[in-house]
Each structure stands twice: as C-alpha cells, then as structure tokens.
Amino acid sequence: MSAPEAPPVAPSSALPRQATGVDRRRAFVDKLARGACVAATVLAIVPLVAVLIYVAAKGIGSLSLDFLTNTPAPMGEVGGGIKNAIIGTLLLVGIASLIGIPIGVITGIYLAELGRYSKFAQAVRFSADILGGVPSIVIGVFVYTAIVLHWGYSAMAGSVSLAIIMLPTVIRTTEEMLKLVPDALREAALALGVPRWKAISSIVVRTALPGIATGVMLAVARIAGETAPLLFTAFGNDAVSTSLTKPIGSLPQMIFTHSTSADAEWHRQAAAGALVLVILILVLNIGARVFIRRRG
Amino acid sequence: MSMMMAQSKSESQPIPVTPPRAAVAPGIKMEAKGLKAWFGKSQALKGIDLPLAENQVTAIIGPSGCGKSTFVRCLNRMHEVVPGAHATGTVTLDGADIYGAGTDPVLVRRRVGMVFQKPNPFPTMSIRENVLAGLRLNGRRPADAAALVETSLRQVALWDEVKDRLDRAGTSLSGGQQQRLCIARALALEPEVLLMDEPCSALDPIATARIEELIHEIGQRYTIVIVTHNMQQAARVSHYTAFFYMGELIEHAPTDRMFTQPSNPKTEDYITGRFG
Ligand SMILES: Nc1ncnc2c1ncn2[C@@H]1O[C@H](COP(=O)(O)OP(=O)(O)O)[C@@H](O)[C@H]1O
Ligand SMILES: [Mg+2]
Numbered sequence A: 001m002s003a004p005e006a007p008p009v010a011p012s013s014a015l016p017r018q019a020t021g022v023d024r025r026r027a028f029v030d031k032l033a034r035g036a037c038v039a040a041t042v043l044a045i046v047p048l049v050a051v052l053i054y055v056a057a058k059g060i061g062s063l064s065l066d067f068l069t070n071t072p073a074p075m076g077e078v079g080g081g082i083k084n085a086i087i088g089t090l091l092l093v094g095i096a097s098l099i100g101i102p103i104g105v106i107t108g109i110y111l112a113e114l115g116r117y118s119k120f121a122q123a124v125r126f127s128a129d130i131l132g133g134v135p136s137i138v139i140g141v142f143v144y145t146a147i148v149l150h151w152g153y154s155a156m157a158g159s160v161s162l163a164i165i166m167l168p169t170v171i172r173t174t175e176e177m178l179k180l181v182p183d184a185l186r187e188a189a190l191a192l193g194v195p196r197w198k199a200i201s202s203i204v205v206r207t208a209l210p211g212i213a214t215g216v217m218l219a220v221a222r223i224a225g226e227t228a229p230l231l232f233t234a235f236g237n238d239a240v241s242t243s244l245t246k247p248i249g250s251l252p253q254m255i256f257t258h259s260t261s262a263d264a265e266w267h268r269q270a271a272a273g274a275l276v277l278v279i280l281i282l283v284l285n286i287g288a289r290v291f292i293r294r295r296g
Numbered sequence B: 001m002s003m004m005m006a007q008s009k010s011e012s013q014p015i016p017v018t019p020p021r022a023a024v025a026p027g028i029k030m031e032a033k034g035l036k037a038w039f040g041k042s043q044a045l046k047g048i049d050l051p052l053a054e055n056q057v058t059a060i061i062g063p064s065g066c067g068k069s070t071f072v073r074c075l076n077r078m079h080e081v082v083p084g085a086h087a088t089g090t091v092t093l094d095g096a097d098i099y100g101a102g103t104d105p106v107l108v109r110r111r112v113g114m115v116f117q118k119p120n121p122f123p124t125m126s127i128r129e130n131v132l133a134g135l136r137l138n139g140r141r142p143a144d145a146a147a148l149v150e151t152s153l154r155q156v157a158l159w160d161e162v163k164d165r166l167d168r169a170g171t172s173l174s175g176g177q178q179q180r181l182c183i184a185r186a187l188a189l190e191p192e193v194l195l196m197d198e199p200c201s202a203l204d205p206i207a208t209a210r211i212e213e214l215i216h217e218i219g220q221r222y223t224i225v226i227v228t229h230n231m232q233q234a235a236r237v238s239h240y241t242a243f244f245y246m247g248e249l250i251e252h253a254p255t256d257r258m259f260t261q262p263s264n265p266k267t268e269d270y271i272t273g274r275f276g
Helices: A021-062 A065-069 A083-114 A119-133 A136-151 A155-179 A183-191 A196-224 A228-233 A251-259 A264-295 B002-009 B068-075 B105-111 B127-137 B145-155 B175-187 B205-218 B231-237 B255-260 B265-271
Strands: B028-039 B042-053 B057-061 B085-093 B112-115 B193-197 B223-227 B240-245 B248-254
Touching: A021 A264, A065 A083, A065 A264, A083 A119, A083 A155, A083 A196, A083 A251, A083 A264, A119 A155, A136 A155, A136 A228, A155 A196, A155 A228, A183 A196, A196 A264, A196 B127, A228 A251, A251 A264, B028 B068, B042 B068, B042 B085, B042 B223, B042 B240, B042 B248, B057 B068, B057 B231, B068 B085, B068 B112, B068 B193, B068 B223, B105 B112, B112 B175, B127 B145, B127 B175, B145 B175, B145 B205, B175 B193, B175 B205, B205 B223, B205 B231, B231 B255, B240 B255, B240 B265, B248 B255, B248 B265, B255 B265
Parallel strands: B057 B223, B057 B240, B112 B193, B193 B223
Antiparallel strands: B028 B042, B028 B085, B240 B248
16 A cells, blocks of 8 residues: 555545536435435325314314213214213223323332343243234233123223233333433432332433323323224213223224214214314323423 | 553653652552452453552553453442442452442442543433432432532532533533533542543543642542553542553552653553554
C-alpha cells in the first residue's frame, strides 16, 4: 500500500465531493423505502377506520337513551335495549379483571424478578405462551366442563373464562416491562438498605407501571369483546342480573345473537350494540391512560 | 482523558502528591480478611486482606477487571446480588463480621452506603423524593423532612442549584448534578462508610472537580472508599491507596508514599503508566 514509489496523489479511498451514481441510487432507495413505510401504515389503518365508520354509521341511528336503559323487546317488536348486556359486560369484565390482573401481574413479577432463570419459571413462561395461543373457544369449553357442568351457567363461569384468556397477556407484558427496568435502579435501591420486596414493589414495579398498565389495558379490551367462551359459560340473560351465580347477558353475545337473527331491526340494534362496546373499550383505555399519567 | 494525561505527563516519574491531610494513625473502621469472591466459577478476588482507616479516604486503583468493583461490592454485600456470585472470608465492620451467620445484608447496607459509576437517581421520583428515598423506602418518616433534604443537598453542594425545583424529576438534572444527588441520597441515611465506585468516570472535568472537593469535605466525617481509574484523582483525594492487580492486593500504603516510593515494582509500573 504505502510503497515508496506510490505517486503523491490523493488516495483513491477518499470520498468524492460530488454526487455520483451511487449517491443518486442511495437517494432513490431512501425514497422508495419511505414510500413503502407510509403505504404499509395507511394499509394497516384502513381496516381500523373502515370498521369504526361502518359501526358508527349503522349503529348511530338506533342509539338512544331508551336503547341504553331498557332490556330487549321480543323479536319483531320495535324498541327494547341493551341495559342487561351493558351491565353484564361491565360485571364480567370487572370480575375477570379482579381475578386476572393480580394473578397475572404477580406471576409476571415472579418471572422477571424472582424466578428469572429457574426451571419452574421456564415452565411457567412456556405455559403462559401456550395458553396465549389457545383459541378462546377452547377455554370456554374447558370452563364449561370444569364449572358449568357442576354448577350451571353463571356470571362467575364467564368471568373465570375471561380471566384465563387475559392471563397470558398480563403475565408476559408485566415480565417484559419489568425486564426493561435497568438493573442500576434495583441496585440503587438495595444499596440503600431497602429490603428486596420493597425495592421490587416501590422502585421496579413503579418504574415499569405505565408499560404494565398498557399491557393490562390491552388485555381488558380484548376480553371485553370476547364472545365464544361466554356462550358456554355466562350463557346470556335478557333480564338485568348482577348475580354471580346466575346466567348473565353481555354486549358481544347480544351483538352475536342480534346480528345472526333474521330481523332487520335486530340487525340495526346489533350495530348500535357494537358501537356501545367500541365506545366502552375506548373509555376504558383513555381512563387508564389519564390515570397512569396522573400517577406517573 | 485525565488517565491519558496522567500517563503522558509522567512517563517514568512518580506522580507528585499533595495529600489532603497527612494520614494520622487512625482506628480501623472496616477490614477484609482473606476475602475471596466468585462470579459462578470464575474467581474475581483471590484473598484480599485490607484494613480501611476510620474517617479517612482509601482509594482503590488498578487496571480494568482487576476486581476493584467486586471488592467494594463485597464491603456492603452487594456482590451476592449478582446471580451466581458469592464470597468467602470475613469483612468486619467495627469488629463484627458482616458475613457472619445471622447478619442481615439489608442492615449492613444501611451502615455502608454506596455510590455507583453511573448516576442512578430513581426516575419516578422528584429531587426531594430521591434524597428521602432511603428513609421512606425503609418505612421511616423523618421528623423534619425539609431540613433533612436541605442539609443533605448542602453537603453535596447541590442545594443552591436545585432549591427552586425540588419537585422536578431527579433525572432532569445534568450528569454531575445527578451524581451529587445520588451522593446526597446515600448521605441522608447517615451511613458510617461510603463506597464510591468510579463516581466521576461518567462526568466532565468540572463536575469531577466538584465531587473531589466534596470527597475532601465529607472525608473528614465518613470512612470513604473510592475506586478510581485516575491516579491523580487518587493522589488528590485519598489518604491511603490500595493497588489491586488480577484479583490480588499488591500494595496498600499511605497515598503519598504509594505515589513517591512504591515498594512493589508492579505498583510502580502501573502508576507510571507502563500498563493499565
Ligand atoms: N457480573 C459479572 N459476571 C461475571 N463476571 C464478572 C461480572 N462482573 C465482573 N466480572 C469479572 O470479575 C473480574 C473483576 O471485575 P471488576 O471487579 O468489575 O473489575 P474492575 O472494577 O476492577 O474493573 C473481571 O474479570 C470481570 O470480568
Ligand atoms: Mg469497576
């Protein structure tokens, strides 16, 4: 390379100062890649926006205060509402959250902070992943044989199946969010003479809380829309019920039965019910976000 | 950077030293005896015997990977926090073995505070909450929290800079300020010993000078162990210096003697910049 007879010219490795063919190609590839990203993003939100518009357009006409505060009218009659389904969904999702969130979050904490590399933790992690891939209808059938066959259809059976469905999401997001917390913070807390449980609960979990809450919200939103497992467990109820031991109605099930009926009025009500469900999930989401921002 | 200065400046001459205070014959606050430490199967400390003088600053120097961090982390039982790590031997604090049966590491850590290489204030806490974190997380409510916050921040010369924004996040401060906040957080617990593992290595020269001043000041009241890569820093802030090499303690002496007439040729090679 640096042989003595080499002429004293600028080394050929110096970068050219003017745009060359390579530079123009690079600019073109850059434009192409950006274009592809934008196109993919638009494609991804088209169905989302389309569904929202469709549901809103079809449902808004049937949406009224009467619709929200009455129980269903018999098929063929005009009027009737979804009070039973709204209360049912709130109760089912509420009880499922009361069961699923603590168990899921604590399991996630165990996996990330305590068990991390243990055989048992590996097994739990594996099971959670498998469970996450099990279709919800299978979980419904499981709860049917485990609970419904012994005690009959009930809100509790519905809540348990929803809780099982939300568990994998809650466990794995909690674990992943805790793993993102730098070890430096754990060490800082321990070095202050803080007991381990306190360092985990007050520093590590606290730091990961926004992420954990986001995961929990996604899980709650998902179970709020679950239909199949409820058919075998909560069964449905046209009357308002708040009993855990009795069958109970729910929005997804109301949407399902109404939209598969032969009645045009019921079809419109199904769309209105869907609109209410979407709004409910939206409110849950926004509420949680506001709550987290306040505390964070 | 200052490492390179130290090397180029003194090719073969020892670094000139002006010790902060002549090392008087002090009591021994902590002492390691036959301290060995492992990460899994690999041994990081091979039997360290080192007394730490009370209310004096001891600097730990040595090339990267020689076990400086491992050593100080054994002094407050933080070493065992690393999965698979363990230590044997004894470390006494006021004569009592902190590795003795029935000794709670949590209680040891309240008496032996620690400042890390990278500033690590709690991101979810304000400046004020960070200072009080050690007490609050231990379930204690200081009688006069405001006064404690002020004295702790004054000790680290941070009060004037942050007194109007105590409710801002601790992480909103500059690196040097964050490190001083972390020192204040440790001091608020009134530890007897303060361990500092390369506390200035992530800081700029001005912030470094401030921390050194601070060590000077609080070094009169606390037993301090400071790990440093920078031999001039060791010379400036410490009364005693210990030189570690490959998991062993090569030499331990008053700082002025260590830097003017090291007794071990390895020490001399290191402080004159021949390796490291
Ligand atoms: N978390 C760890 N896991 C495994 N080995 C480690 C770990 N931390 C340090 N070591 C090893 O222990 C030895 C001493 O490291 P350390 O005490 O960090 O050195 P120093 O602080 O002097 O640079 C090194 O050989 C290092 O590779
Ligand atoms: Mg180190």
